[in-house]
Amino acid sequence: MTSSPSGKSWLYDEYADGAGLSFKIDKILASQQTKFQNIKIVKAKTLGTTLLLNNWIYRTEDQGTAMPEMIVHVPMSVGKFKKKRVLLIGGGDGHSVAELIKYQEVEPIDMVDIDQTVVKLCSQHFPVAKKAFQDKRVKLHIAEGSQFIKSQPENFYDVIFVTGTEAFDAKGKPGISFSLFETRFYKDCFKKLNQQGILLTDGQNGYYGEKFYQSINRKLKTTFSLAKNYSVTCKYIPGGLYLMNIASKKLDPEKDIYPRSIKDLNYYNAKIHQSSFALPQFLI
Incomplete structure (x- = not known):
C-alpha cells in the first residue's frame, strides 16, 4: 500500500510485471506478520472488507461470493x-x-x-x-x-x-x-x-x-x-x-x-x- 499525492491510501495489487489493479483504502482493520506470510484485512472503498495475503487480494466482501x-x-x-x-x-x-x-x-x-x-x-x-x-x-x-x-x-x-x-x-x-x-x-x-x-x-x-x-x-x-x-x-x-x-x-x-x-x-x-x-x- 502507498499514498497518492492527495494523501489517500491506495492498495496496488501487482499481479504480473507491468499489470495490476489499484483500490482506495479507507482503513486498515488488522495487520500481522506470521512465519508464513503477511496478513492484512482492510476496508476498501469499492471492495468492502478485504483480505490481503502478502499484499495480494485474496478475498473481498463485495463480490466475495x-x-x-x-x-x-x-x-x-x-x-x-x-x-x-x-x-x-x-x-x-x-x-x-x-x-x-x-x-x-x-x-x-x-x-x-x-x-x-x-x-x-x-x-x-x-x-x-x-x-x-x-x-x-x-x-x-x-x-x-x-x-x-x-x-x-x-x-x-x-x-x-x-x-x-x-x-x-x-x-x-x-x-x-x-x-x-x-x-x-x-x-x-x-x-x-x-x-x-x-x-x-x-x-x-x-x-x-x-x-x-x-x-x-x-x-x-x-x-x-x-x-x-x-x-x-x-x-x-x-x-x-x-x-x-x-x-x-x-x-x-x-x-x-x-x-x-x-x-x-x-x-x-x-x-x-x-x-x-x-x-x-x-x-x-
Whole structure:
C-alpha cells in the first residue's frame, strides 16, 4: 500500500510485471506478520472488507461470493449422488466453507490451513467466516496441506478442494503453497478420492498466468482420466478472468450436471456452470 499525492491510501495489487489493479483504502482493520506470510484485512472503498495475503487480494466482501461459489458449487453439482465427505485445503478465509455448509448432507467438512492467524482474523472481521467456522460439521486442521493428505484414508472423499495462495511469491520464488501444485500431491489426492471423486484446484489468471495453468493441466492429466478448466469473472482479478482446474476419475463436470436446490446464491446457477467451460480460443 502507498499514498497518492492527495494523501489517500491506495492498495496496488501487482499481479504480473507491468499489470495490476489499484483500490482506495479507507482503513486498515488488522495487520500481522506470521512465519508464513503477511496478513492484512482492510476496508476498501469499492471492495468492502478485504483480505490481503502478502499484499495480494485474496478475498473481498463485495463480490466475495463469486470465487467461492464457483469453487464449491461446480464440483458439488457434478453427478447424481449427494456428496458427503469433503476436504478443503486452504480455506482459512472461511468463504468456501460458508458455501459448503449450505449442503445439509455434507459431513464431515475437513478444513486444512497452514496459518491459524488467517482463520482467527477472518473470523473476527468477516461475519460469513465466523458463522461458517461455528458449524459443528467443520473440522479445522492447522497443517500443511500436502502432508495432511498423506494421513487420510484411501477412497474416502467425494470432493477435494484446493484453494491455497499463489504457488510463487512476488519475486518468482516458490511460496508456501508450492507443494499443492506438484504432481505428487495430485497423485495423493487421487488415492484419497473414491471412484466418483472430484478434485478442484485453483488455476491461474486467464490473461497473465496462461503458462502456469497449462502446466497444472498437464500434471492433472497424467493422474486423472479427465481434467478440464472453467472460468469465473471477478473484478479484483487483473483482467477479470480467472481459471479453475477440475479433475475427475469418472464424471464429466461439463456434462454430468445435476445442480442442487441451494438458496442464497449471488453468482452460480446451472447456465453459468455449463457456460463457464467455454473458454476463449487462446486458452484452448
